[in-house]
Amino acid sequence: MAKKVEFMMGNYAVAEGALYAGCKFFGGYPITPSTEIAERMAERLPQVGGRFIQMEDEIAAMASVIGASIAGAKALTATSGPGFSLKQENIGYAMLCEIPCVIVDVMRGGPSTGMPTGPSQSDIMQAKWGTHGDHPVIAVTPASVQEQFDETVRAFNLAEKYRCPVFILTDSIIGQMMEQLVIPEPGELEVIERPMPDCKPEEYLPFDMDKDFVPLAPFGSGYRYHITGLHHASDGFPTNDPVLHTKNTVRLIERLNKNYDDIVKVEEFMTDDAEVLVFAIGVTARSAKHAVVEARNQGIKAGLVRPLTIWPFPEKHLEKLLSKNTVKGIVVPEMNLGQMTFEVQRVAKGRCGVEGLYSLMLDPILPGEILEKIRRFV
Amino acid sequence: MAYDYAKYLRKGKLPHIWCAGCTYGIVLKSLIRAIDSLQWDKNDVAIVSGIGCASRLPGYVDFNTLHTTHGRSIAFATGVKLANPNLKVLAMGGDGDMTAIGGNHFIHACRRNIDMTVFVFNNNIYGMTGAQYSPTTPKGAWATTSPYGMSENNFTITDLAIGAGATFVARTTAYHVAHCEKTMKEAFQHKGLSVVEIINACPTGFGRKNKFKTPTSMLLWMKDSAVNVEKAKNMSQEELAGKFTIGVLHKIEKPEYIETYDATVGLKK
Ligand SMILES: Cc1ncc(C[n+]2csc(CCOP(=O)(O)OP(=O)(O)O)c2C)c(N)n1
Ligand code: SF4
Numbered sequence: 001m002a003k004k005v006e007f008m009m010g011n012y013a014v015a016e017g018a019l020y021a022g023c024k025f026f027g028g029y030p031i032t033p034s035t036e037i038a039e040r041m042a043e044r045l046p047q048v049g050g051r052f053i054q055m056e057d058e059i060a061a062m063a064s065v066i067g068a069s070i071a072g073a074k075a076l077t078a079t080s081g082p083g084f085s086l087k088q089e090n091i092g093y094a095m096l097c098e099i100p101c102v103i104v105d106v107m108r109g110g111p112s113t114g115m116p117t118g119p120s121q122s123d124i125m126q127a128k129w130g131t132h133g134d135h136p137v138i139a140v141t142p143a144s145v146q147e148q149f150d151e152t153v154r155a156f157n158l159a160e161k162y163r164c165p166v167f168i169l170t171d172s173i174i175g176q177m178m179e180q181l182v183i184p185e186p187g188e189l190e191v192i193e194r195p196m197p198d199c200k201p202e203e204y205l206p207f208d209m210d211k212d213f214v215p216l217a218p219f220g221s222g223y224r225y226h227i228t229g230l231h232h233a234s235d236g237f238p239t240n241d242p243v244l245h246t247k248n249t250v251r252l253i254e255r256l257n258k259n260y261d262d263i264v265k266v267e268e269f270m271t272d273d274a275e276v277l278v279f280a281i282g283v284t285a286r287s288a289k290h291a292v293v294e295a296r297n298q299g300i301k302a303g304l305v306r307p308l309t310i311w312p313f314p315e316k317h318l319e320k321l322l323s324k325n326t327v328k329g330i331v332v333p334e335m336n337l338g339q340m341t342f343e344v345q346r347v348a349k350g351r352c353g354v355e356g357l358y359s360l361m362l363d364p365i366l367p368g369e370i371l372e373k374i375r376r377f378v
Numbered sequence: 379m380a381y382d383y384a385k386y387l388r389k390g391k392l393p394h395i396w397c398a399g400c401t402y403g404i405v406l407k408s409l410i411r412a413i414d415s416l417q418w419d420k421n422d423v424a425i426v427s428g429i430g431c432a433s434r435l436p437g438y439v440d441f442n443t444l445h446t447t448h449g450r451s452i453a454f455a456t457g458v459k460l461a462n463p464n465l466k467v468l469a470m471g472g473d474g475d476m477t478a479i480g481g482n483h484f485i486h487a488c489r490r491n492i493d494m495t496v497f498v499f500n501n502n503i504y505g506m507t508g509a510q511y512s513p514t515t516p517k518g519a520w521a522t523t524s525p526y527g528m529s530e531n532n533f534t535i536t537d538l539a540i541g542a543g544a545t546f547v548a549r550t551t552a553y554h555v556a557h558c559e560k561t562m563k564e565a566f567q568h569k570g571l572s573v574v575e576i577i578n579a580c581p582t583g584f585g586r587k588n589k590f591k592t593p594t595s596m597l598l599w600m601k602d603s604a605v606n607v608e609k610a611k612n613m614s615q616e617e618l619a620g621k622f623t624i625g626v627l628h629k630i631e632k633p634e635y636i637e638t639y640d641a642t643v644g645l646k647k
Contacts, residue, residue, distance in 0.1 A: 025461050046643035051460045051636075056486040060453035063446065063483075067426070067457025070444060071465065075457070089447050219442035219458060220465050222421050226388075226437055228445035229429075237391060237437060238445075 004183040010148045010175045014078065014104055014168065015040035016183065017152030021191055023102075024050035024073040027064030029057055029083060032116045033172035034106035037078035058086035062103070066094050069101045070227065072194070072218030074156055078104035080172075082113060084123055084130065091165055092131030093229045098207065098216065098252070100159035100194065102152070104168040106175040107335075109360065118362035119172040121282060122336035127167050128311055134249055136256040138263055139167040139311040141281040145179035150189065151308060157192040158263060162255060163216055169310060171335070173283040173364060197223060205234040209248050212255050256312055265308040266317045270296060274303030276377045277321065277330045279344050281307055283364050284333050291370035302374050310340070315347045322351050329353035329377030333365045353377060386410045386420070388440050395434055399581040399593025401552035402499065406435055408555055409497075412562035424465045426455040428480060430472035431506045432499035432578070449479030452487045452496060459494050463636050466566070470497035474504045474512040477533050481513070488542035491570045492635040497562075498535050498573065501580035509583035520587045539573040540628045546572035547628040552579060553600035557624060564626060570634050577604070577622070 008016070014037050018026075026041035042052040050073070055061040061077050068075040079087060084105045094101055107123045109115025123130075127139045138158050142151040152168060159166040195215040197204050201223045208214045217223035230238040231245040239245070256263060270292060271277065280288040285306040295302035305321070307314045321327060329352050332341040341356035348354050357373050359365050387410075396402050413423065423441040427433035429448035436443035442465070446454045455469040469487075476484050476498045487496060503521060504510040511521035511528050514535065518527040539547045546568040550561040558576065565572035579585060579596035590596045607625035610618060639645070 025457065027457055046640075046645045049645065051639065051645070053456065053460060055453060055456070056482050059450065060456070060483055060486075063450045063453030064457035064460070066446075067444070067454040067459075068461035069457075070454075071424075071458045071461035073461035075461070090450065093447050218462070219424050219444075220421060220462050224420060224440060224442055226443045226445065228437070229447055230445070 006181045006183060007178055008145055008181040009036060009178050010145045010170070011036035011106065012040045013145045013148035013181050014152045015044060016181070017149035018076045018102065018156065019044055019048055020149070020184070020189065021153045021156035022074050022193070023076050023156065024048070025065065025068035025075040026050070026052045026077065027055050027061040027068065027075070028077050029055055029061045029079070031080045031083045033108055033175055034078045034080045034083070034104060036176070037104060037106075041076065058083040059090060062087040062090035065101050066090060066099050069099050070216070070219055072221070074160070074194075075101045076104070077101070078106065080106045080108045081110040081123060084126060088130040092133060092135070094165040095131065095135040095252070096133075096229055096231070097227050098163040099165065100163050100216065101165050102155045102159055102168065103165055104170065107169060107171045109362065115362060117172065119283065119364070120335050120360075121171060121284065122339065123169060124310060124336065124339040127169055134253065136164070136253045137167065137311040138162065138164065138256065139169045139309065141169050141308055141310050142174060143282050143285050143306065144174065145177065145181050147308070148174060149181055149183070153189050153191065157190060160192045160194050162259065162263070163213060167311070169282070171282050196221065206236050207232055207248070208234045209244065209251055210234070212251070212258075260312060260316055263309055264312055264314050264317065266314045267304075267306040267308060268317070269304040269306065271303035271305060271321055273301055273326070274321070275301040275326060275328050276374045277303050277305050277327055278370060278374065279305045279318070279330055279332045279340070280334070281310055281340070284335060287365050287367045288333060288370050290367035291374060294367060294371050295374050300374060300378050313343050313347070318344065318347045322348060325351075327352045329355060331355050331357060331370060331373040331377070333357040333370050333373070335359055335365065381411065383407060383410055386414065386439055388438055391438055394438055396431060397582045399579070400431070401579045401597070402432055402435060404552045404555060405499065405558060405576055405578065406438065408558040409562060410439065411559045412566065415559070415563055416566060418466060422464065422466055424455070424458050424467045426451045426458065426467065426469045428471040428475035429506070430475045430504070431580070432470065432472040433475060435470065449475050450483065451475070452480060452483040455494055456487070456492060459492055460636065463493070467494040468497065469494060471499065472505065473498055473500040473502065473514040473535065477513045477535060477538065485538065485542040487571055488539050488544035488573065490635045491543065491545055491632055493569055493571070495565045495572045495574070498575045499578050500535060500575050501578040501584055503580050503584040505580040505583045509587070535575045536573070536627050544573045544628070545570040545630050545632050546626070548573070548626045549575045549577065549622065549624050551577040551600040551604055551624060553597045554604060554624060561626070568629070570632060
């Protein structure tokens with residue numbers, strides 16, 4: 001049978017990916033340039049037996065998503081910079097309470113209301129540190145309309161598998177461009193469903209600190225328990241014990257660290273013998289690929305490292321390339337003033353040059369600009 | 379008559395954190411009796427709260443319980459209800475939680491008319507953070523952040539709810555325990571959003587510095603100031619001065635949100 005191929009907007013592809021993954025709830029608040037995700041979900045969710053609601057603000061939207069997930073639904077919200085900021089307190093709640101859900105941030109220029117229609121990559125650190133406290137973060141970074149779909153499915157899977165919120169960090173260029181989307185057949189992409197606990201309800205420990213993973217029993221399923229945003233013991237009830245608080249926080253962080261290989265996805269292009277690497281995500285990575293091809297045409301051994309997961313930071317991947325001691329320099333183009341560059345420098349530990357290429361100019365960084373930076377290392 | 383509260387309490391989580399003389403314990407018992415009288419299955423009940431002394435209540439009762447962020451209980455509850463309309467959902471919190479930080483969610487919940495219940499535990503003060511003024515602190519009253527007396531105007535929660543479109547609005551007090559239980563029960567049985575303001579006493583934060591020397595004096599104030607709405611109809615403005623009404627203040631029928639949504643979008647259930 002011929003594949004279903006569509007010419008689709010990136011934001012719509014997120015919505016379609018969510019539905020493919022079994023999403024049954026969307027709570028949102030409109031904000032450019034993410035709004036088309038909400039609009040598509042408003043239209044499509046009822047067709048698959050799900051519900052959409054436009055809440056009164058982003059705080060409420062995030063809260064409703066957590067509530068829906070606790071009641072058993074795979075849930076999505078989508079926003080941009082200022083809305084992402086408003087969601088942060090409840091995102092922290094979802095982190096601590098291990099609530100699977102997916103949050104799309106279509107990045108726009110900031111701070112504040114900033115550049116509503118301007119693309120940007122300036123929420124990389126907000127995604128990591130936006131809410132208070134120590135906690136791990138998963139953030140995926142699609143770079144095409146097809147990846148908007150595929151990575152959304154993966155984001156839902158990661159959310160269920162690791163029982164945590166997962167971010168999709170994208171930008172208004174990828175979100176609002178139209179490209180070809182090949183819609184996979186049902187069953188073609190893996191879809192992870194939420195498991196139910198198999199113990200007796202009275203034995204259920206929803207936050208068992210001695211286990212990596214405990215299924216989240218939906219409210220109403222006969223497993224009655226308590227959830228609180230206070231630090232809690234294995235049974236979910238508040239505790240002030242700093243030892244337990246430490247143990248649980250470390251457990252959550254380690255849960256992701258231990259599964260780096262499953263979570264962190266990186267596309268490497270011509271990196272085998274590369275002397276100069278370009279490290280880029282999203283729309284910038286598309287320009288970077290052109291720059292690498294052009295550099296190769298000119299006899300420069302350049303390669304591209306393109307993370308599809310930016311958090312956890314792809315340090316193992318970088319480490320592997322840097323340990324060969326053949327890399328002279330890394331170029332990090334990004335549409336902010338150096339958020340990702342700092343991380344690359346942290347991993348490089350001075351073993352090679354690291355040069356950022358920053359832009360707040362609202363246009364994609366061009367291949368020529370990246371090539372120029374590559375040349376400086378040869 | 380002896381009543382088996384134990385069936386609904388998480389005994390291992392007691393004693394509770396509330397101060398001696400706090401009325402939240404009394405209201406908790408009314409809540410248990412109201413739910414018991416409806417014979418609801420514990421598995422079908424979800425109680426969602428925000429942050430504050432009042433919001434600690436769900437931790438003590440054996441239902442599906444969700445203690446969320448400050449002011450956000452109604453928004454969390456909305457998600458819970460939409461994902462599983464079979465659940466009987468109660469969102470509850472203090473006056474600060476519900477009408478200050480949560481004010482936006484409160485008015486929009488009234489407007490939407492989702493089939494759930496909202497309790498506002500009104501003690502006229504922020505208890506948990508140590509007696510700062512709330513949107514319901516009366517003019518002139520002392521609070522740590524109004525050491526010269528409250529200068530802001532205050533909300534009348536029930537008027538706010540009616541204005542925002544709530545279809546069931548009632549007021550009761552912690553003193554009137556039988557009335558409290560009955561009002562809660564009626565609210566639970568209402569189809570659509572029901573709001574119950576429950577007048578409570580925070581002797582530690584409010585009473586001590588506002589001429590209520592003892593917890594008992596606060597209960598006596600409730601007893602003396604509350605007038606049943608039916609009785610109030612035959613009373614003059616002068617007679618009602620300084621008093622407040624209790625009972626069902628507003629009850630109308632309007633289409634319920636989820637039913638309307640499902641019908642509008644063609645969702646087959
Ligand atoms: C975002 C946020 N802001 C402030 C607080 C601090 N805080 C905790 S409880 C509370 C007010 C509690 O008052 P109320 O809601 O009236 O409940 P009560 O304690 O009187 O029952 C405040 C301001 C918080 N926890 N979170
Ligand atoms: S501070 Fe006030 S509201 Fe809080 S428990 Fe004590 S008496 Fe009750």
